[in-house]
Amino acid sequence: SVDPDLLNNTEIVDDLKRYQLITARESITYNALKKVNPNTVLVADPAFVLKPIYVNLPSEFKNKNMVGINISPMVQKSEKVPGITLHNYELLIETILERTDMGVALIPHVIWDDSDDRIPLLQLYERYKESGRVLLIENQSCSSLKYVISQCRFFIGARTHSSIAAYSSYVPTLVVGYSVKARGIARDLFG
DSSP: OOOGGGGGOHHHHHHHHTOSOEEESSHHHHHHHHHHOTTEEEOOOGGGGOOOOOOOOOTTOOTTOEEEEOOOHHHHHTOSSTTHHHHHHHHHHHHHHHHOSOEEEEOOOOEETTEETHHHHHHHHHHHGGGSOEEEOOOOOHHHHHHHHHTOSEEEESSHHHHHHHHTTTOOEEEOOOSHHHHHHHHHHHO
């Protein structure tokens, strides 16, 4: 995925013109790149057809009555008000715990040295673990995480592939988008 604004840079455009094939995973990028390089095709992200792999869920996981939550440090880096992202996730979890009987599954999806989902998720877990209704899912393969996400009643995700896991498992999904990817994929799915 490429933000169309990047295509105002002639160096980037010249580089993109050299490719024999560019595959774009959503229509915003596709429409922008097609103007630069006619060898651009629109394809679905492979995560849509990734097969989930069954894993044993924690005993506290309430089958089909969990709200899956993924948060990305990349969203936090984009904050205009420091701490607002984590604060809003706290309000969300408090609302779920106070007004429903659902549990919350905190699900990491990216574990990189400079962007580790476990860091903000662990902060949320530590704050709400005493409720007995908030679980921190351990890091595992993308196929296993897709299975975990598929067992949720709802999903709120920041990472593109965690959201695709939910979308493609027919789990009602709210995406906390921070890039053109989220907008483009949502537009392609929902118009």
